[in-house]
Amino acid sequence: MFPTFSLSFPIRRVNIQLAYRTDIARPSYWNLRSNVLYANKYTYETGNPLLKPTLTQNVTLGATYRWMQLTAGYNRIKNQVINVTSLYDEENPTIMLMSLANAPAYDKVFAGLTLSPTIGLWHPQWRLQVTRQGYNVQTPQGLLELHRPMGTFVWNNNFQLPWGVLLDADFSYRTKGDMQNGRFLEPSWRADLSLQKSFLDDNLNIRFDALNMLDSYKRDFIMYVSDMQTMRMDEKSTHCSFKLTLRYKFNATKSKYKGTGAGESQKSRM
Structure with a gap:
C-alpha cells in the first residue's frame, strides 16, 4: 500500500x-x-x-x-x-x-488544457498537453541531456446520430521532443474514424473503423541504448487500414458468476 x-x-x-x-x-x-x-x-x-x-x-x-x-x-x-x-x-x-x-x-513536469463542451448532437473534446523531462543518458558522443519538451494535441469528436448511430472522428498531433531515453526527430499526426450501432437490446454491437485514414502517420525516432550504440527507427505509413468488429453478449443478464476477477492482473501479465 x-x-x-x-x-x-x-x-x-x-x-x-x-x-x-x-x-x-x-x-x-x-x-x-x-x-x-x-x-x-x-x-x-x-x-x-x-x-x-x-x-x-x-x-x-x-x-x-x-x-x-x-x-x-x-x-x-x-x-x-x-x-x-x-x-x-x-x-x-x-x-x-x-x-x-x-x-x-x-x-x-507537464501542463495541459482540456475543453469538453456539448453542442447539440456534437460532443467535441480538445486536449493540449506539454511535457518536459529531466533525463540524462550516456551516448557514443558523451553525456546527452534529453530535456526537450514535447507537445501533444488531441481533437476527438463524437456525434450521436439518429437511429442510435454513433460517429467518432479523432485527430491527434505530436511535436518533436524527448521521451525517456529517446528523441522524436519529426512531428507526427493521424486521423481515425469509427461508426457503430447496437441492435437486439444492445446485445449486438457492430463497429466499423478507418484507422490512419489520411495515410499520414510516421515515426522518426532515435533511441540512445548505450554508450556504444544508438538506434534509429524511421517508420512511415504505407496504407490506411479498415476494421469491422461484431460483439454479441450471450446471457448478459442471467449470468450467475459471482467472482471478483482477482486473478485478472496476473493473467494479463502472462
Missing part, C-alpha cells in the same frame, strides 16, 4: 483539486524472460529477470470550470524500464544484445 492524498475545494465557480499518489508498474513475464532470441545477424534480444517494478510519484493540481479543465503536475519516476544494448560476444563486437534495464530516477 502506498499513501495517497486528495484535496478538493471551490473558489467561486471554479473547483480546485490537489492530489498525490504513488503508482507501481510491474514488469511483464515477457520482459523478465532469460532466453535469447535471434533478431537479425547483428542483433539478438533477451529480457532481464532482475528488473524492478517502476514507481512513479505523482503530484497533480487541477482547476475545473464547467467544461474546461486546466491541469499541471510533477512526476518522480524510479526504475523506468528502458531498452539497452551490450556486446553479445567480446570476440565478435559486431553482434549486439538488446535487453532491458531499470533507468536511474528522473523527473518530469
